[in-house]
Amino acid sequence: MNPMNQTTLHPYSRSVSIIGVGCTPFMYTLDNPETAGLTEGELFGYAAYKAMEDAGIGPKDVDYFFHGQATPFNGSNYITPNMQVSEWFGMRGKGSIHHSEACCTGYLALEQAVNAVASGKYNVVLSGCVEFGDAIADPDKPAHFRKKFDDQLFQESLKWIYDRAYTRAMMCGPNLHQDDGAAWYQAEYGLTDEEMDETLISIGLNSRKSASKNPLALARKTYEELAKENGYDDVMEYMKSFFNPKMTGYLRASGLELKCDGAAALIVCPTEMASQFTDKKPIEVLGIGNATREANQPHVELLGTREAVRQVYELTGVKPEEIDLLMANDFFITSQLIAAEETGYLPRGEGWKYFIEGRTSYDGDKPINTNGGRCSFGHAHAASGLADIYEAVMQMRGACGERNVKKLPKTSMIRGFGGAQNLAAIILRTKE
Amino acid sequence: MGVKLEKIVKTYYDKLAEGKIMARKCKDCGAVEWPPLLGCNTCGSTEMEWIEISGKATLVQFVMPSPITRKPEMDFIKPYALGVVDLPEGPSVNVMVRGIDRKNKDIVREQMPVACHATIVEKEDYHTVIFDLDVVPEGKKRERKPKAE
Ligand SMILES: [Zn+2]
Secondary structure (H helix, E strand, O other), rough: OOOOOOOOOOEEEEOOOEEEEEEEOEHHHHHHOOOOOHHHHHHHHHHHHHHHHHHOOEEEEEEEEEEEOHHHHHHOOOOOOOOOOHHHHHHOOOOOEEEEHHHHHHHHHHHHHHHHHHOOOOOEEEEEEEOOEEEOOHHHHHHHHOEEOOOHHHHHHHHHHHOOOOHHOOOOHHHHHHHHHHHHHHHHHHOHHHHHHHHHHHHHHHHHHHOOOOOOOOOOHHHHHHHOOOOOOOOOHHHOOOOOEOOOOOEEEEEEEEEEEEEEEEEEEEEEHHHOOOOOOOOOEEEEEEEEOOOOOOOOHHHHHHHHHHHHHHHHHOOOOOOOOOEEOEEEHOOOOOOHHHHHOOOOOOHHHHHHHOOOOOOOOOEEOOOOOOOOOOOOOOHHHHHHHHHHHHHHHOOOOOOOOOEEEEEEEEEEEOOEEEEEEEEEEEEO | OOOOOOHHHHHHHHHOOOOOOOEEEEOOOOOEOOOOOOOOOOOOOEEEEEEEEEEEEEEEEEEEOOOOOOOOOHHHHOEEEEEEEEOOOOOOOEEEOOOOOOOOOHHHHHOOOOEEEEEEEEEEOOOOEEEEEEOOOOOOOOOOOOOOO
């Protein structure tokens, strides 16, 4: 296997905490007359104002903001998208920058903001992401004119994340990643086809159960309900039926992202300043590991995750058994399994059983993706990472109502993944 | 000494058109980059030399194409699988592997890892590299399910 470079992280120059979070519902805006025609400024602005309100601050308190969007040119017909939203949440004249790491954008949005505060340059930083994954710009008309980002166009756009020197020409990298994790896992641990299928189905069942209780989630009808509606008493039988066809070698429809529209934002500040703004306990960012691996390289997600996780554990000294909640970008649902074992949240080679036993739903003892994840909560590409961080923060505050996990999470691991491919491993801890 | 501004990508494709598969070998640590790059990712050196690779490889993993990964522009290399190969020169790479279909995939899987070799194929405006199994096992006849009445 090609050797991978490793990075040693150093402690932040000062401790940084999340003090506010905001998130829109994830939605197909065009499908609902109430939301059809919503624009970039409105979605980003809503999430940003919600995050400020949550932090107990206003626009005047924010020193700087980061903007993330996976495909601003395609989705919004912008190449400086930070500029196009800044006046929609009171930032006229303030400094900002745009960044884009495809589906990892929202995770690295936290990285950007934390670095900016830890350096000492800014005290209060907002970081937000918006994506129209379903309702893309109609370039020649005002922003509320939008059109469906149909599947053919989406497939066409996916190639933009792959290397043009070799990877696209060699044809494999862009097409292998959907099934690479499952193929590797099955071979490594000797699962039968049946066991692998039931594992991936179960991940979807657990996630949909969590999403069913989440008002921000896109798909909230449980598979049990869908099974009944279609005449099945046994949900597993329904999940293996033509109602849930295999779309790849391993993934059924229930294991693929629901690309949609949405935005999310957060506010960070020096931990010692948090009490100036809010009574809520600050959520300290203990560390963020980050690795990249190009799509021509074998096992991109697996080995990239391994390195990002190694970095953050080494920096923080946190042990896997201290992790109370795992959030993992799962545009292919296999990612929950890969991320859970690579972070040590579930034991290697045994993780699949936890999913089948239903232990990873919000009410299980090993909760994962309690917002529902990309295949149920929805996937507004750049915004999804921040939506995961939003969820972790709300869970750690015990603010998720009936779907709050049983044991209040004190430490969360958030695994970012995206963009052929960036990997991130974030550890958050409630500051007592 | 030091990095040179040179056309690595164009050289690679020009050589493919001549039937040669080129890589870059690090003069300092001996690591090989294939496909070729400016410098060495193993030791960081920029002292690289062009070498021709043997084309030999070992297939260590594959998955079959599926409704969302099967692309019309890939039809010309059918039947194929999406694989990971290890080259004796060092690199491991995700590549297309020809010679695996629904009938023989289980036989190939039982035989893994299996020997394969690089083949240069022509696309519309350039050449690229795929891999062929050294021995393509004959597939089992698929049992036909009786038609439902
Ligand atoms: Zn070297």
